[in-house]
Amino acid sequence: MNAPAKKPPVVWDPLLRTFHWSLAFFFFLAYLFESDKLGMHSHAGYTVTLLVLFRLVWGFIGPRHALFTDFVTPPGQVYTYLRQLFYRTAKRHVGHNPVGAAMILTLLVSLLITAFTGMCLFAMEGSGPLVNTLVASWPGHVVEDIHEFSSNFTLVLIIVHVVGVLLTGLVHKENLIKAMITGEKQPDLDFPANRPDEPYHGQNT
Ligand code: HEM
Numbered sequence: 058m059n060a061p062a063k064k065p066p067v068v069w070d071p072l073l074r075t076f077h078w079s080l081a082f083f084f085f086l087a088y089l090f091e092s093d094k095l096g097m098h099s100h101a102g103y104t105v106t107l108l109v110l111f112r113l114v115w116g117f118i119g120p121r122h123a124l125f126t127d128f129v130t131p132p133g134q135v136y137t138y139l140r141q142l143f144y145r146t147a148k149r150h151v152g153h154n155p156v157g158a159a160m161i162l163t164l165l166v167s168l169l170i171t172a173f174t175g176m177c178l179f180a181m182e183g184s185g186p187l188v189n190t191l192v193a194s195w196p197g198h199v200v201e202d203i204h205e206f207s208s209n210f211t212l213v214l215i216i217v218h219v220v221g222v223l224l225t226g227l228v229h230k231e232n233l234i235k236a237m238i239t240g241e242k243q244p245d246l247d248f249p250a251n252r253p254d255e256p257y258h259g260q261n262t
Pocket residue numbers: 073076077080081082084112123152153154157161164165215218219222233234235237
C-alpha cells in the first residue's frame with residue numbers, strides 16, 4: 058500500500074499571512090475612502106501603519122522566511138534575477154526571491170511615507186498623534202503633494218507586485234497566491250536535504 062502523500066511544509070506563518078491580507082484590505086479601504094478623512098480614511102491609514110510596524114519587527118524576530126536576513130539581497134542580485142526571470146532561467150526560491158524582496162521593501166517604505174505624511178496633514182489640522190510636534194508647522198501643500206504622490210505610487214507598486222507574483226508563479230508552475238493563503242509551499246527540490254539549515258525539509262511543520 059502506498060504511504061499517504063505528505064502535506065507540504067508551512068513556509069508563510071499564520072501571522073505573516075494575516076498581516077499580508079489585512080494590509081491589502083486596509084490599504085484599499087484607505088485609498089477608496091480618501092474623502093472620509095476623519096472616519097474610514099484615517100482609521101484604515103492608522104491600521105496600515107500598525108501593520109507595517111508589526112512587519113518590521115517580525116522581520117527581526119519572526120520565523121525563518123519572515124526574517125529580512127532570509128530574503129534581502131544586494132541590488133546586483135535583484136538585477137540578475139530580473140534578467141533570469143526574463144529568459145525563464147530564474148531559480149525557484151521557497152521564500153521571497155530577490156526581485157520580490159526588493160519590491161516588498163519598496164512597498165513598506167512607500168506605505169510608511171504615505172502614512173506619515175497623512176498623519177502630518179492631520180497634525181496641521183490640529184488632530185492625530187503628531188499634533189504637538191514640529192511637523193504641524195511644515196508647508197501643508199508640499200506634504201499634501203507627497204501624500205498624494207506616495208499613495209498613488211504605492212498603488213502602482215501593488216499592481217507591479219501582483220503582476221510579478223503571477224509571472225513568477227507561471228515561470229515556476231506554482232500557485233503563489235494559494236501559498237499566501239494556506240502558507241504551504243513545496244520544499245525547494247533544487248536544494249536537497251544536504252542543506253543542514255533546512256529544518257523543515259520533508260517535515261510538516
Ligand atoms: C490583492 C492582490 C494581492 C495578491 C494576489 C498578493 C499576493 C502576494 C503573494 C503571493 C505574496 C508572496 C510572494 C512570494 O511568494 O514571494 C505576497 C507578498 C507580499 N505582498 Fe502581496 N498580494 C496582493 C496585494 C498586496 C497589497 C495590496 C499589498 C500592500 C499594500 C501587498 C504587500 C505584500 C507584502 C509586503 C508582501 C511580503 C509578505 C511578507 O513577507 O511580509 N500585497 N503578495
